[in-house]
Amino acid sequence: MNACTELWVDTDVSIGLEHFPGFYRDIDDALALLLLFSSPLVTLRGVSSTFGNTDAKHARVIAAKLTERFGPKGLQVRQGAAGPIKKGAPLPASDASWAMADALRQAPMTIVSLGAATNIAVLIASHPELVDNIQGIVAMAGSRSMPGEEFIVGPRQLRPFSALNFEADVEAWRIILESNVPLTFAPFSLSHQIWITKEDARSLENTGDTGSYLAPYMYKWAREWTDLYGSPGFNPFDALAAGYLLAPGFFGGVELPVGILEPGERGNNRDVPCLIVSDAMGNCRRATSLRSLNQGFKPFFLEALRGGLSMTTSVLGLSHINIVVDDMDKATEFYGRALGFQMAYNDAGAIDFPHYTSPAFARDAGFLDGKVDVDVRFLRHPQAGLCLELMCYHAPECCRDIVFHKTGDIGGPRHVALEVADICAVFEHLKKQPEVRMINPSPDYGPPENLGTSTISFFYWLDPYGVQWEMEQGRPLGFGREISG
Template identity: 40%
Template sequence: MIKTVKKQARIWIDSDITLGQKNSLVSYCDVDDGYAIAALLRSVEVDVVGISSTLGNTDNIEVSTAVAVDFLKRFGPNSVVVSKGAAKPLSAVTDIPEGVKAMAQALEEGPLKILGIGAATNIALLIKHYPQLINNIDEIVLLAGRQSMDDHFVSGHHQPKPFRDLNFEADVDAYKLILDTQISLVLVPYEACKPFWIKQHDLLGMLKTSRVARYLAEKSEPWLLEWELVFGAGGFNPFDLIAAAYLINGDWFSSELWDAEITQGPSYTEKGQVKDYLLCSKHIKSGRQVRYCTAISDVSKGILLDKIKAHDMQHFVLGMSHINIVVDDVEKATEFYQSALGFEMARDAQGELMDYQGVTMSEFALDAGISDGKVDVDVRFLKHPQAGMYLELMHYRYPKGNSKLPPQAKTYDLGGPRHVAMEVSNCNEVFHYLKAHSGVTMINTNNSYHPDKLDGFPITFFYWIDPYGVQWEMEEGRQIGLSRGIV
């Protein structure tokens, strides 16, 4: 069925991912950032444009950066890059980290929602150093907050002491700066996460599904065991996944528009000490208004885990991208399709003509199955103003193909166009899936064949051939068909 869908929300993830790294000989770091990132990368509702590393689960920015890079290398699309964030809290930062610069660049390209699932240092630095971009921040979703100082974060029957409001306490000054703006803020607190459990049977189910689900399940076993033995819990709460869920479907949440404020009180985790609390409730009248989530629907768990577990193509194919036609002269072919069918020159998201003469980059050649890595080709895109269809015209100077058209196939003969291109959200995941699929032949059967990002372009692609001779291209990064809002 054809239906109109909402335009993908562009989002940035600011994460302290440690994914089961050891804290000590018997203690592990949490794994929930991995669940959050995996679910978002596999959700057609959002477009993840970048990830920055931050502190929180670790005090070493090199650790969260390295874990994020490794996770994206294993399971992420080439179009999403990890940038290193601040190595210290806001008050101690002197230079602008690369993660903040990358976030600013993404904001310059268009409106953005930011998910903060670690210390909020990078987000505060963005606001501090790039105030001219604040209007492009649609929303900031933060995993933090509570209604009262008496709300203790306890998940297990014999938990030694309550959990800290870690993301907030990791950099209170950052939260003070963020609260002092008029940016739309959403708080996803512990109380909204507490009923959502990952248990042993969930992990066992994940082991039989996608590569990323198996990886997360294996990393989660020690974390689950620690919750069972140390905290007396029958599972663990994947806090960051619940915060990510708000960006996938905010309708899953019950929420209130309440005032929030930072105040001091006795510490319940360190006796005899005073600490800051981020409070938000109907009783506070002197703070600034935020959206405070009080609960998440039970239906969310199955949907979120299905996104992570899915190893079919549903979560990656976004729409039809373009039809490729190899021609002997790009200009002549352009004139024909303009006069015969009304096609026009196509433009990219920045308004530039999609007309690339003399492409010689080796990545293009290798992705196209040209094993010597050499190519010289003119590429031009045309778009039909009503149909929304794109044509990709190509004229190869090298390598030289047949200069004469092959015999025209009859209507009932096997065969097809030169290639049909599909948009995908994650070229690497799709490549691994199709490579193992019966009946699929990659354009280059060498074991080293793998999609690589084009130099200077956000495009990654690969070719494969189906059992009936149709050549397909799976392309990530351009998002041509998705812009038509049709699934």
């Protein structure tokens, strides 16, 4: 997912509503909304209400209160359809569908479906000319097995949960499946991989505004699940659809056929249709089904819900690596030859500023007299997307000695790691570069070996400017797993 993805959220949010005294309706939609509100990675174009956990009217009121308190200023919440699509009947009119259409006329966006999909289906059926502007639909729906999964969360649960987001309006999903909109499903089996406990809820008490607001509701819901079902806590259901949009690297998915299995069809002994995402569906329309959730998602999720400044969501990615050099052209040639870096360009041309003397730059860099003379050049790796910022200082006078550290020396970043496709070939390539020093000069160092039963292998080397690099092969890209060095 690219930064600043534009989203519309369609929700049956019901936080704070009671089933009956002391027992509350689902809070997962509220978790999803507040998770999205917390992130600079998305731009919310609108929110609309639908039915499921509650009716669309109550959902609109609750969503409006949450948006006013925690959401972006000016974000509108639209009233959705009151009931499902009936086969052969006119489509239910709603302000939500028209508002989504207006938003799509302005720019493409992704729709997050957290309740009955009525509003989305009406949009698709009423405005086919806008369908190509729907970049995707991400929904909490879709079973991965035939004839469908049993939604059981604990040993004391007598009846399985229903697939509410699908069953609330089956006809809506027939319309959606007939379109060409890319679909991503977060099924029940995915949410069953994460449990939010009473202790997790308490950890949000007295944190930021969001965490302090959510903590009592999360605690009550976790306690309700434990008391009623014997589960360790609750599954955050719809919040995983939002989580996927913010941190897709925590999720593993697969593209599979998707279709609706009617009652009595191919082993479906239930009295309702099932939405199945499985190879067993044959040559059907295809969709992405999220199947696995990395354990690192839970701390990310809880931290993002605290509110206030969260570095978990504030850090967007690696900007660049700065290296101070003694000769700009020599360094440019070396990093091009050794690692494949090329000159970086923007709309104005090469990002190259010889003899840069900005007083503001000098003060930001710590030279409070405002005096500096420095060459600045950015290089970019065309495959990895990694940027180097090379600087060659002419003034003020600074230390010119390069210190070559050993691997275990304390202080500073000890290495920068790059994933490579053929580590042995890269090892031999770098050994041939006259300026390169392997971390151990012994002829016995290398070639790289696999780490025990792991497929990961790596080696360290030093460039002529004192930067230690790690070249690595075998780690799944996306986020750190089996960290070795």
